Amino acid sequence: MCGIVGYIGQREAYNILIKGLKRLEYRGYDSAGIAMGGDNPRIYKCKGKVSDLEALVENLDFSGNIGIGHTRWATHGEPNDVNAHPHRSMNGHFIIIHNGIIENYTKLKSGLENKGYVFESQTDTEVLANLFEYFYIKEGSDPKKCVDAIRNALRIVEGAYGLLILCKDVPKQLIAAKKGSPIVVGIGDQEYFIASDASPIVEYTNSVIYLKDDDIAILSDSGLSLINLKNIPQTPNIHKLDLSLDQIEKNGFDHYMLKEIYEQPRSIRDTYRGRLNFESKFLRLGGLFNVFNDLVNADRIIIVACGTSWHAGLVGEYLFEEFTRIPTEVEYASEFRYRNPVIKKGDVVIAISQSGETADTLAAIQLAKRAGAIVLGICNVVGSSIPRETVAGVYTHAGPEIGVASTKAFTAQVTVLTMMAMAVGLANKNLTQKEFEDLVEELYLIPDKIEKILEKADYIKEIAEKVKDANNALYLGRGYLFPVALEGALKLKEISYIHAEGYPAAEMKHGPIALIDEKMPVVVLATKDPSYDKIVSNIQEVKARKGQIIAIVTEGDTVIRNLADFVIEVPACDFALSPLLTVIPLQLLSYYIAVMRGCNVDQPRNLAKSVTVE
Ligand code: M6R
Numbered sequence: 001m002c003g004i005v006g007y008i009g010q011r012e013a014y015n016i017l018i019k020g021l022k023r024l025e026y027r028g029y030d031s032a033g034i035a036m037g038g039d040n041p042r043i044y045k046c047k048g049k050v051s052d053l054e055a056l057v058e059n060l061d062f063s064g065n066i067g068i069g070h071t072r073w074a075t076h077g078e079p080n081d082v083n084a085h086p087h088r089s090m091n092g093h094f095i096i097i098h099n100g101i102i103e104n105y106t107k108l109k110s111g112l113e114n115k116g117y118v119f120e121s122q123t124d125t126e127v128l129a130n131l132f133e134y135f136y137i138k139e140g141s142d143p144k145k146c147v148d149a150i151r152n153a154l155r156i157v158e159g160a161y162g163l164l165i166l167c168k169d170v171p172k173q174l175i176a177a178k179k180g181s182p183i184v185v186g187i188g189d190q191e192y193f194i195a196s197d198a199s200p201i202v203e204y205t206n207s208v209i210y211l212k213d214d215d216i217a218i219l220s221d222s223g224l225s226l227i228n229l230k231n232i233p234q235t236p237n238i239h240k241l242d243l244s245l246d247q248i249e250k251n252g253f254d255h256y257m258l259k260e261i262y263e264q265p266r267s268i269r270d271t272y273r274g275r276l277n278f279e280s281k282f283l284r285l286g287g288l289f290n291v292f293n294d295l296v297n298a299d300r301i302i303i304v305a306c307g308t309s310w311h312a313g314l315v316g317e318y319l320f321e322e323f324t325r326i327p328t329e330v331e332y333a334s335e336f337r338y339r340n341p342v343i344k345k346g347d348v349v350i351a352i353s354q355s356g357e358t359a360d361t362l363a364a365i366q367l368a369k370r371a372g373a374i375v376l377g378i379c380n381v382v383g384s385s386i387p388r389e390t391v392a393g394v395y396t397h398a399g400p401e402i403g404v405a406s407t408k409a410f411t412a413q414v415t416v417l418t419m420m421a422m423a424v425g426l427a428n429k430n431l432t433q434k435e436f437e438d439l440v441e442e443l444y445l446i447p448d449k450i451e452k453i454l455e456k457a458d459y460i461k462e463i464a465e466k467v468k469d470a471n472n473a474l475y476l477g478r479g480y481l482f483p484v485a486l487e488g489a490l491k492l493k494e495i496s497y498i499h500a501e502g503y504p505a506a507e508m509k510h511g512p513i514a515l516i517d518e519k520m521p522v523v524v525l526a527t528k529d530p531s532y533d534k535i536v537s538n539i540q541e542v543k544a545r546k547g548q549i550i551a552i553v554t555e556g557d558t559v560i561r562n563l564a565d566f567v568i569e570v571p572a573c574d575f576a577l578s579p580l581l582t583v584i585p586l587q588l589l590s591y592y593i594a595v596m597r598g599c600n601v602d603q604p605r606n607l608a609k610s611v612t613v614e
Pocket residue numbers: 306307308309310352353354355356357358361404405406407490494607609610611
């Protein structure tokens with residue numbers, strides 16, 4: 001969480017910082033700030049969005065060729081002007097911005113207070129700034145020892161950080177350090193662009209270095225040098241960015257979320273492109289080549305993830321158990337890591353994450369690795385931490401997802417899980433060649449079917465108009481559609497702030513049915529599948545209590561049309577693939593409801609795109 005951006009070179013840094021912060025705002029947006037370096041260091045910061053920061057500095061001096069900027073998602077200390085980054089050390093030697101959490105900050109802070117340090121903010125970041133200064137002064141305030149001071153301070157720091165640091169006494173230098181939180185350094189022509197992800201960098205260069213944990217990058221007009229915390233020089237690995245500017249722009253859509261919903265036919269095709277061949281009925285997941293036999297022979301599969309990725313994992317559980325008969329469990333990464341789970345050598349753990357930076361998922365991976373499991377990743381962001389922490393995996397290739405509410409990442413994750421389960425099912429002979437080939441055909445046609453659902457957007461908007469004032473909503477589904485019910489409810493609550501619950505349809509009568517009255521919209525996932533008759537009964541139960549029924553049905557369904565208040569048709573498909581279709585109307589429904597309620601769809605309150613704190 002939190003976006004950080006920095007620049008050092010010949011250009012005016014301010015424009016690069018502000019543009020970069022706008023691109024990073026999806027990572028946090030409760031306050032923003034910049035510091036201009038050089039001979040006359042200045043900090044400007046305020047509570048609010050990057051646009052508030054722009055208004056603040058409008059008539060002030062923001063000139064300079066070195067600068068750092070931050071957009072915050074509060075952890076320590078409420079969002080206000082003082083807690084906003086950058087933070088300056090007490091005697092003004094250091095100015096820093098930070099993404100992550102310093103876990104031993106209380107102890108460090110009281111140690112510094114005992115040495116006379118006084119703090120202005122409630123942040124852990126200010127503790128770091130003062131810690132750097134303490135070591136710097138202790139070493140004689142020698143500018144040549146500035147990096148040593150930072151390095152020695154970081155050696156006693158516990159927790160996670162992505163840091164950009166300016167030292168007043170070394171005005172033509174910018175320092176970046178990483179542990180746990182991502183830092184990317186873009187290499188230009190005698191200039192460097194630094195950020196917490198590549199989105200602010202892609203406009204200027206596609207040559208980047210992803211810092212590793214414990215790396216410290218020292219950037220100045222004489223170039224870049226890379227060391228680690230032990231002062232051992234590191235060789236920078238330069239990567240080419242596979243990202244274009246139009247992938248991170250709205251391209252005419254009102255919101256990123258809407259753009260990303262509409263991208264799904266393309267993003268699913270990109271996810272299976274080169275892996276699934278319709279003509280030859282060929283399926284190959286290159287990223288799993290070295291571990292495929294381990295997966296086929298796994299005693300158990302454990303999927304770990306958070307939020308929407310966890311919902312995709314739940315679909316994965318159904319897919320793996322049906323296609324492969326390998327026992328599969330899905331765990332919230334945050335629970336898994338703290339409850340001493342039983343993990344054995346023959347277990348395969350699959351971590352799913354859009355961002356590849358979710359702190360709980362990373363911690364769950366580390367735990368599983370220590371226990372001797374084979375840990376695989378399904379991830380969207382290339383080069384992020386999760387692919388680097390896992391032994392093998394599959395990228396989803398959905399393209400950058402910027403809307404805080406995850407949409408195309410979900411369908412891409414489910415596409416990958418489907419392909420994995422199909423490949424393993426064929427290999428362990430739980431799927432026949434015919435069943436496998438039918439699934440290849442079905443999966444191949446999913447993007448065309450999604451196009452057809454997207455054509456119903458205006459009708460879904462009309463439904464949204466009718467239910468937008470509800471205070472609560474219920475989402476029901478069975479089998480493969482239970483995770484979709486959970487996902488639909490999550491989408492609604494996170495962007496429209498309507499309380500919503502997802503339930504297995506049959507569980508409704510064990511409690512939630514008490515909530516149903518004429519004010520309660522009940523979204524029922526009711527496609528023609530093995531439990532169709534049962535779901536029709538569930539709809540009857542809702543109707544008897546006067547709930548407003550919005551049913552997602554298979555094209556041509558006449559039975560439910562006579563029962564429901566609103567019916568959204570989706571094309572027929574194999575039940576196992578139905579999450580990929582049925583989730584689309586739910587995404588659109590939440591989107592339109594949120595817009596009609598005047599909510600900030602792309603930046604919902606209290607949320608941030610990647611949750612890099614535990
Ligand atoms: O980047 P990840 O997939 O690991 O993120 C997991 C969750 O934080 C994420 O899915 C979150 O629940 C979204 N806001 C849901 O729309």
